[in-house]
Amino acid sequence: MSQGYPSFPSWDEAQPVEYAPPPAVAYPGPPAARPSAPPAAPASMPYAAPYPAPPAPSFFAQPAVGSSVPTVITEIPMAPAFGRAAPPPAGYPDFDYATGIDYAAGPVAPPVARKVPRAAIYGIVATALLAAGVLGYANLHSRPAASRPAAATPTPRASAFEAPPFPVDPTGPAVPTFPGASKGAPAGLRADAPARQVAGATFGRDEDVSVATSGGWPFAFRIPADWKCVGGKVDLPDSEAMVCFDKRTEKNERAGIILRTCPSTCDAADRAKLDQQWFENTAGLRRADGDTRFRQTAENGAGKYQLELGHFFTDPASGVKYQVGVDARTAPAQKAKAQKVVNDVLSQTTF
Structure with missing residues (x-):
């Protein structure tokens, strides 16, 4: 390497003694499988007898191809989609862990979904926009108008040169006179000239x-x-x-x-x-x-x-x-x- 340029250590140089590798990262294992059986009943339950097992799940049995066995549907009581159920039947706890039904809370009616007509929605939106425009217009005209400063009358500046009024006679260098030429413009024919003659004919009044x-x-x-x-x-x-x-x-x-x-x-x-x-x-x-x-x-x-x-x-x-x-x-x-x-x-x- 030439002089004047810095030298760099090789990329495979050993690390210092004080160097210690970072601690290993411990990753948690997969979560334990949740028990499929319902949890045990609390010890404070008022009844001593064990609660009955939940009924079998509902299913739809489809007949085999070419079979004449009809479809059998078995229904089980399920938690209502909305609210809570009526009081539990005799011998059942206030909260059924198998079905998730809370009987102690009493009956709650499911919410009723009401459909609002589309025309009513458009009317509400139009009314809101109209009210906003009226308020904005009233606010605009309630502001004080911006005043424009009065135009100042320009003061004429004095000038050393005053242009002459028009029309004026043009001025310029004199037109040179060429040898053998006379000054002045051509004269016109005199209408009052006397009619004179020294011999013969003269021009007539209407002659070409x-x-x-x-x-x-x-x-x-x-x-x-x-x-x-x-x-x-x-x-x-x-x-x-x-x-x-x-x-x-x-x-x-x-x-x-x-x-x-x-x-x-x-x-x-x-x-x-x-x-x-x-x-x-x-x-x-x-x-x-x-x-x-x-x-x-x-x-x-x-x-x-x-x-x-x-x-x-x-x-x-x-x-x-x-x-x-x-x-x-x-x-x-x-x-x-x-x-x-x-x-x-x-x-x-x-x-």
């Missing part, structure tokens, strides 16, 4: 049209219902452009519109300079009023009808002075469409 505009432009204008407009580009400083055309023919019927600011003074010299940049060639220009120039060509070098417009106006909402230019070109037979677009732009920019 579309409305064109661009974000940040201070006006909108009408175009034929089968036209559409897209953003454009023009080689002019500080200018924004839009191109509108017939969706079916595209190149055959179209109009280019520009918008740019005029210098703060926007005097005659400034306007002459801007007109020169826009029209390039001022030959054939006509004056409609002090703010408007136009030129109409029945058929240009490409065989198109062409109507050009240059108009200065001041936006009443912002006070900014602008120049708007329109160059509409169509087939000579469709020149009314070009005239309607040019005249409507002039009407919507006249304040």
Whole structure:
């Protein structure tokens, strides 16, 4: 065995000398057989003659198989099932040891077993349950009701921040402005705009049209219902452009519109300079009023009808002075469409 572990004695080691075995356990033998004969009569019996032997036990003699001997039944007096017997016959002691009958105690009638109807038992049980429920209900309502503490009124806590009432305008970072884009929402069509024209036809009141505009432009204008407009580009400083055309023919019927600011003074010299940049060639220009120039060509070098417009106006909402230019070109037979677009732009920019 390795060191560090305790050693144990062998299990067959001899016991010490002082050891003594425990005493043997004595078990009682079987009980003695009880005598079958009745006990001797007490010496104090008042009679000297011996009491007669008990009669033979009762038995039922069954006849043998095939025998004609009738069954014989012999009866002996037995102790009654209940109570005690009548006084002993003459010559017998008060207590008969053979039969176990106590004559001295006198006659005792056997108990009478009475049957109680089942309905009566159910009625008693139901009455007891009903009485218990009534008592419990009366006891429950006789107790004092538990009182609930009064609800405390919450005390509002002071807050350093007070939420603004709704509705409120949302706040957030400014939306960036992209190059070539104008600020503001698209303007709507002016219903009170004066009806003006520099040449030819104008849109009727009930004519099927579309409305064109661009974000940040201070006006909108009408175009034929089968036209559409897209953003454009023009080689002019500080200018924004839009191109509108017939969706079916595209190149055959179209109009280019520009918008740019005029210098703060926007005097005659400034306007002459801007007109020169826009029209390039001022030959054939006509004056409609002090703010408007136009030129109409029945058929240009490409065989198109062409109507050009240059108009200065001041936006009443912002006070900014602008120049708007329109160059509409169509087939000579469709020149009314070009005239309607040019005249409507002039009407919507006249304040």
